[in-house]
Amino acid sequence: MAFYADKDYTQDQEVLEKMNQVMAGNLGLGWYDARTEKIKGRPRDLRRGLTYQDLDIGSYGYSKIPEFIRDNQSMVARGSEKVGKLPDMGYVLNRKSDVWSDNVTTLYEEAKSRRWAPAVDVPWTELDRNPLPHELEAACAQLYTFLQECALVSMDFPSRWVPLVNQDLIELKSFMCAQMLDGSRLLEAFRKRALYGGAGLGRASVSAEQGLKEWLWADTYPQGSVSINLSLAGLLLAVYRHVAAFAPSRVDRRLMGYAMQDAARQVSYGLGALRYHLRHQPAQAAAMNQYLDDTEHVILALLGSPELLEPLIIISGGGLEREQVKAGRLATAKLIRLAVREYLERLEAAGLSGRPGNSRIPQAIERIQVEA
Amino acid sequence: MAVSFPSVEYFEALREKMAAHQDKFQRLGFIDTTFGVSVANNGKSRSFILEFEVYELKSVREVPSVDPRQVDFVLVGDSRVWREMIENIRRNGEADTSHDINTLAHLGEQLKIVYDSPDGHDKLYRFMESIQEFFDLTSQVDVSFNQ
Amino acid sequence: MAYLATRNFLEDKDFVDKWLYTIRTGELDLSWMKSATEKVKPHEANPRRGLTYRDLDIGNYGFSALPEKVRENRSYAPRGAEIPAGVPDSQPWVSRKSELWAFNTESYYEEAVSRQWNATTDIPWDRLESAELPETIGKALSQLMTFLTEVEMIATDTPAMWLPRLNPDFIEVKAFIAAQAMDEARHTEVFRKRALTTGWGLMQASPMNEMALKHLRDADSFSEMSVALHLVAEGNVLTMFRFSEYLSPTDVDKKIFRLVMQDEARHVGYGMQHFKYVLEHFPEKREVLHAHLDEAENISFAGAAATELTESFIILAGGGLKRENIEEGIRITTIFNLKQMQEHFERLEKCGMPERKERSKLYMMYEMGKAAAEAAGIRV
Numbered sequence A: 001m002a003f004y005a006d007k008d009y010t011q012d013q014e015v016l017e018k019m020n021q022v023m024a025g026n027l028g029l030g031w032y033d034a035r036t037e038k039i040k041g042r043p044r045d046l047r048r049g050l051t052y053q054d055l056d057i058g059s060y061g062y063s064k065i066p067e068f069i070r071d072n073q074s075m076v077a078r079g080s081e082k083v084g085k086l087p088d089m090g091y092v093l094n095r096k097s098d099v100w101s102d103n104v105t106t107l108y109e110e111a112k113s114r115r116w117a118p119a120v121d122v123p124w125t126e127l128d129r130n131p132l133p134h135e136l137e138a139a140c141a142q143l144y145t146f147l148q149e150c151a152l153v154s155m156d157f158p159s160r161w162v163p164l165v166n167q168d169l170i171e172l173k174s175f176m177c178a179q180m181l182d183g184s185r186l187l188e189a190f191r192k193r194a195l196y197g198g199a200g201l202g203r204a205s206v207s208a209e210q211g212l213k214e215w216l217w218a219d220t221y222p223q224g225s226v227s228i229n230l231s232l233a234g235l236l237l238a239v240y241r242h243v244a245a246f247a248p249s250r251v252d253r254r255l256m257g258y259a260m261q262d263a264a265r266q267v268s269y270g271l272g273a274l275r276y277h278l279r280h281q282p283a284q285a286a287a288m289n290q291y292l293d294d295t296e297h298v299i300l301a302l303l304g305s306p307e308l309l310e311p312l313i314i315i316s317g318g319g320l321e322r323e324q325v326k327a328g329r330l331a332t333a334k335l336i337r338l339a340v341r342e343y344l345e346r347l348e349a350a351g352l353s354g355r356p357g358n359s360r361i362p363q364a365i366e367r368i369q370v371e372a
Numbered sequence B: 001m002a003v004s005f006p007s008v009e010y011f012e013a014l015r016e017k018m019a020a021h022q023d024k025f026q027r028l029g030f031i032d033t034t035f036g037v038s039v040a041n042n043g044k045s046r047s048f049i050l051e052f053e054v055y056e057l058k059s060v061r062e063v064p065s066v067d068p069r070q071v072d073f074v075l076v077g078d079s080r081v082w083r084e085m086i087e088n089i090r091r092n093g094e095a096d097t098s099h100d101i102n103t104l105a106h107l108g109e110q111l112k113i114v115y116d117s118p119d120g121h122d123k124l125y126r127f128m129e130s131i132q133e134f135f136d137l138t139s140q141v142d143v144s145f146n147q
Numbered sequence C: 001m002a003y004l005a006t007r008n009f010l011e012d013k014d015f016v017d018k019w020l021y022t023i024r025t026g027e028l029d030l031s032w033m034k035s036a037t038e039k040v041k042p043h044e045a046n047p048r049r050g051l052t053y054r055d056l057d058i059g060n061y062g063f064s065a066l067p068e069k070v071r072e073n074r075s076y077a078p079r080g081a082e083i084p085a086g087v088p089d090s091q092p093w094v095s096r097k098s099e100l101w102a103f104n105t106e107s108y109y110e111e112a113v114s115r116q117w118n119a120t121t122d123i124p125w126d127r128l129e130s131a132e133l134p135e136t137i138g139k140a141l142s143q144l145m146t147f148l149t150e151v152e153m154i155a156t157d158t159p160a161m162w163l164p165r166l167n168p169d170f171i172e173v174k175a176f177i178a179a180q181a182m183d184e185a186r187h188t189e190v191f192r193k194r195a196l197t198t199g200w201g202l203m204q205a206s207p208m209n210e211m212a213l214k215h216l217r218d219a220d221s222f223s224e225m226s227v228a229l230h231l232v233a234e235g236n237v238l239t240m241f242r243f244s245e246y247l248s249p250t251d252v253d254k255k256i257f258r259l260v261m262q263d264e265a266r267h268v269g270y271g272m273q274h275f276k277y278v279l280e281h282f283p284e285k286r287e288v289l290h291a292h293l294d295e296a297e298n299i300s301f302a303g304a305a306a307t308e309l310t311e312s313f314i315i316l317a318g319g320g321l322k323r324e325n326i327e328e329g330i331r332i333t334t335i336f337n338l339k340q341m342q343e344h345f346e347r348l349e350k351c352g353m354p355e356r357k358e359r360s361k362l363y364m365m366y367e368m369g370k371a372a373a374e375a376a377g378i379r380v
């Protein structure tokens, strides 16, 4: 893999001469009249600072990125003058509609602005003052073990692709970096929560991990993005809201409040990216439908894994007593229906019509019953 | 002096408190969403549109009804639910878990979230901590109930 | 590339039936409750810092207990969880601790999360309205910013590429890389934003420096990547930020460089602590790293031929294009160039590679450069 320089520069007369000339005060100033657009960007709204939207100007703007980026394979900053021999960095995502979403700059700015820090923003020690009953704490430990597996995959996904995205798509790459940090922060927060409660970690989930790997390793970015940014993040968003609503402690409620904000940004991007993709590549709708037909079973791999389902039932019911488990089952069944309904709504809104009819998930959900 | 709920004055009072607590809201981050609040009472309802921008409530106005297509989402509920929420906040200084917006709206059993597009709906969660913090400011406002 | 799960879960009747049965009857299996995992009780060592990764360094959950070769976990399971048979292989390329570990990795990450800043709101952009720069200074600043925005994102792409290849047991390193990715995105952003507010826009690309970027990214191992990126390249950049802060034509620019410097010092800190760690724990690697440094230093030296950067630096340092400005600019730039090299070798020495000087061609160039500078009356 290694890339070696074309020669030994310490011995290269041309380089030494160039350097000596400059250091002797003979400046070439070849860059001084760079053929680039002269602009002076300014913040539109001082309260907001200087955003990427403020700089969507002329040849520098992201609005002007062409659908096919054919003239840049190096790391040159979009809008600067290209000179000399520039390297080919081997980008494979060179088509704007494979990755772009109209809300990407908004989401990037929002991610920075709405950052948080798990170490200090969660009132951890309240768990010492008000420890949870054993079975509830054990359920939390298991839930947060499961959520770490999901967060790890959510962090790996943008990391995997970001070096392959053309440098001209800088705002999008930046958003992917924000997603990496979001993923890492959730992984951190869930680990801290699981261990702080005193019950240790629980068990990894075979079905969930098998499914997550299928989604993470998708062949193409648009497919992987639908799976990770829309399906997985959407499902987790519903779970976070649910755990917040049935939070056994203020620690869990606060933690889930932050988690839902991060997940909702991810979902907004996932939905926006699919919409942009289908709008510019309508022929991909059939392939995407086929991909979902093949991989939607992962939704069940996650929802059906006992490592998620059972702790959810216990947490929503408040414990392991018969009545509690019943209440927990009722609430969890509602959560599952809600998550699937929202998933289908998002696909529809992104322009992938007819999914409720094609998907096999709704049929599976219809079979859910809760006995007294 | 107490402000009555529901009314533009109530939201205006929260707006003032929000302006007075900018540090808190700046720490939570940009809040860019416009949503509706509908309060039903005996078959009638009063509706409001709240427009948030950067760290502030930019405007609030009362409308005959909210068209979900004009806003990101609408929080719809019976005046009894809203009143309980407000009283809970007044008592605790902030909503407890059973009375926060997320819990009340989660399964649609207390408050309903009405929306036209999922993009708008997801904004409720993108800005949840700020929205909750906004309603929690009720703890600093005297509220009376006129319905 | 696609991976297929070992089962299609919609078609797995037993799996679906069990799921429906659990919800219908409430007969929970609860076998996960008996997970054979350690029970620990962490506490906040310093409540003002909150709950940190270091506070979780307990028992087999802790990073201190990580073995040199991770043999047990290759899945997506969090370190310390019970790992049942049947979990997939996440295909890590790096499962050896000394290949990537750094002393204090966890605190570099915590610091990163705690010290995140926002290029949009933390820079007083409005003050630029009243700060008109002379053309030469404005253009030189824009050229410097063009170079910086061009190179910053490589420090995302490069470690990001490795992140999914690291064994998931190395969470703290993965976390550090995720935070670094965000730091570098912010650097790209702040420099781009500054270039686009000078009135001159972006200027000219730097082919010599782009070659360095390609070299940084395409390393054969994580450790080599880290040495070239965190130690050599970011070390150089850190020295550059310090000088740039000093040369900044406005207080807005000063603020920008102060903020990026904090982040950069963290990345270099990780790089140094890793370098130290790998030399101590993986002695066979020393020769490999020497060989990689030969290449990295060669490319680092080639950067001297990037005249578009040197010239803009000279103009900023001297305050203009007049003869006396240029003379002063050259004096400061000479000191800067030598300082960059000097600090590079100091870092290597501090980390346990004092013999580098004897082998390095760059060090020879440094000594020659220093002698020439002193002969010209420039004291470093």
Ligand SMILES: [Fe+2]
Residues within 6 Å of the ligand: C152, C155, C183, C184, C187, C264
């Ligand atoms: Fe940087």
Ligand SMILES: [Fe+2]
Residues within 6 Å of the ligand: C155, C184, C234, C263, C264, C267
């Ligand atoms: Fe860096």
